[in-house]
Amino acid sequence: MILPRSFYERETVTVARDLLGCYLVHQDDDGTTGGRIVEDEAYIAEDPAAHSFRGMTPRNAVMFGPPGHAYVYRIYGLYDCVNVVTGREGSGEAVLIRALEPVIGIGLMQKRRRATDRRSLCSGPGKLTQALGITRALNGASLLDGPLQVWSRESLPGPAEDPAIVQTTRIGITKAAERPLRFYLGGSSYISRP
């Protein structure tokens, strides 16, 4: 049920597509929270929008490490965003998790987010880390064991039919903005934007 390292050690765009429908789950002292991944973005080698584009720095070092680990960084001084490291070790590639459909621990998510509407709990990269209690303390953590995990699609009962995957441009970037590296489940009402 936990996705193996071999899942992540593939072409990043393929991993981004295959992650849709899988579950991101975090456990801590307050409880367990998790949801279905419904939106993500690929950041790849030779990609001016990727943090790894200009080589390794203290912040992005985890992106250059082994696949199957979490890269968590702070954005705009306020929010944390979570990525999964993908591809070959040293390539500096990752997939940003942008939105979840809340499934596990919805009450705890509502408390952490101070919101009740399910659609607003995890519909954005900063929102979902807040709902799941993911912070930079998890930067570099393995997703194969430990408190933050990714489970396969079959781990929990999901929709009867897989909705079509929509591929479009990434959100919030200025460099390489035209590259279609954002993926989401068509028809999901839990994505950050259409």
Add this chain to the structure above:
DNA sequence: GTACTGATTTTCT
């Protein structure tokens, strides 16, 4: 409903 703005701080140049 859409559009614009302020918050807030880390990070790298």
Add this chain to the structure above:
DNA sequence: GAAAATCAGTACC
């Protein structure tokens, strides 16, 4: 010193 893989609130149709 500027920019940043964002969000919530306000203003205005």
